[in-house]
Amino acid sequence: MKVIRNYLAELLKMQKREDGREPFQCREVSIETGVIARSPGSARVKIGDTEVLVGVKLDVGEPFPDTPNEGVLIINAELIPLASPDFETGPPKPEAIELARVTDRGIREGHAIDVEKLCIKKGEKVWMVNIDVYPMNDDGNLIDASALGAIAALKTAVFPKYDESADKVEYKEFTKTKLPVKALPIMTTFGKLAGSLFLDPTHREEKAFDSRLSISTLDDGTVCAMQKGGFGTFTKDEVLQIMGLAIQKSKELRKLLK
Template sequence: MEQRLANIGRMTVNEKKFIETALLSDLRIDGRRPFDYRKLTIKFGRHDGSSEVQLGETHVMGYVTSQLVQPYRDRPNEGTLAIFTEFSPMADPSFEAGRPGESAIELGRVIDRGLRESRAVDMESLCVVAGKSVWAIRVDLHILDNGGNLIDAANIAALAALLTFRRPECTLGGENGQEVIVHDPEVREPLPLIVHHLPVAVTFAIFGEGNIMVIDPTYKEEAVMGGRMTATLNSNGDVCAVQKAGGEGIMSSVIMQCLRIASVKAADITSKIKNAVDAYNTERALRKVKRHPPSVALEVCVPDVIMEENQVDELSRHEVQNLKDEPERGCGNDGSRIGVETSTTRGKNNVFIGGPSSWDPYSKGISSCFISSQDLPGFILLRDIAAYPALWDDASQHLGAYHR
């Protein structure tokens, strides 16, 4: 009531008369019809369980957190759900900092009644150890800008935050098997809450003698309204809660008409919430995908060493002499060995001996000195192996078993 009086004091007499006169003709100052909602925008933050709702000029942010606590004695296998509201003076000059006022308490109770009394959230799924440890879910609603109809905007923010919230997964372990182990989100994927249905609050403003009803009142309409009724329903048309505030009375026929209208509006708002949540879940799944760079095979190009006949002859005699005189020279421990490829010219009748896939310098009976990288720095291409029978005979003694 204090907020309403403060709002009325900030309005001129002409503004109040204009609003009342327009409502008698089924007109509103913002151009809407009596049962039209303002533009609804639902956004989500980077963290799970955070939402931001804008209904016209009304701006509300919701945030959900969880904590392991001891359950109530009368409900040892059920978790808890609590709603907390914060009215900042930056949202409205009539709001006072510090302890929550009457409006903040009323807002929290209306939303809490719609969620808990209808059993929208599965409380038994929040139990970890019956009678010892359960999850306590806390919903914080921050009013960023008061443009009217805070109840509906805050209720939508709470539902959107609950649908995107994920609590850490926990298991039992320890010596007695009763120790609760909470797993890090990077180790195990967090679990979403089980929400059976979405109780949507639809607020009607009462004018005149209770014969004029409009939906989603603005800041100025709330300043001159005679009363307010909030009906909380789900998309199936089930009535979860009804609250009547203000001095103007309402006939039963008008209440039934309002419930029928609220059922249609609740189904439409539920569809918008689900679409926004589905888009958020899709984006979240894309963020969770870990993309690795494609593995690129490194191609090492070893150029052919084409040598003249006299150079080949000299190098071959040098290698054969090493095999006869110092069979163990060059056999180091570094394991740096290469394969030997002998073939004819780049034409037909190529002969391949050894190779990267089949060559094993450490196999029994093969001297690794023959393929020392210190003495033979690259692949040797022999133009005509038949022209060097001495080299072939000496080398075949070491490679005979493998070659055959």
């Protein structure tokens, strides 16, 4: 591991990466939507060799008492052992919980969905939007892949048929009504290794780096979520530099959603 770390650090000092990228260059990103027939909104996102599947499921339930006229958003991530030798079966580990909660923060705080439009009957019935993230292959930067998959799935999601008098959701019948998506928050994650910053870490880079900083931004440059991870640190100037880059890089990714 130390050998790989030193090698990656040397490369970064020369503004290079193992896979030929420049420090602030993202791997090739692809987004496919409507990939799960059973799901009213789904996406497959690939960032290099990292692949995640995201599926939306809608249900009708009771709102939280403090937000009686708002729908409920629930994001979960399952780090299934299929996707990496590092993942194990069993209850979710802190890494899976962090991934889900950071993905959630970007979507929620970026006000991606107009939750008030998910209200069916104030205080009694609202739409519950479940977003489930499943990595299919982890080659690093699951955070950005999950966040992109979540917004891509939401953007294309439609409501299933709902019979209000019988209070029954016809899960198999999709309407043509789209979910009220009103903003497109995009997350970008930067690594720091021996003082060098870089975008979109691979799995090998994640194993070697000191720390990461993920920032979710909106089209107008609003910053809506941040999360630092890892045992290293960032200087204030590095954070400000990353914030500027995050706004710029997310604009490129947002174009892929259109």
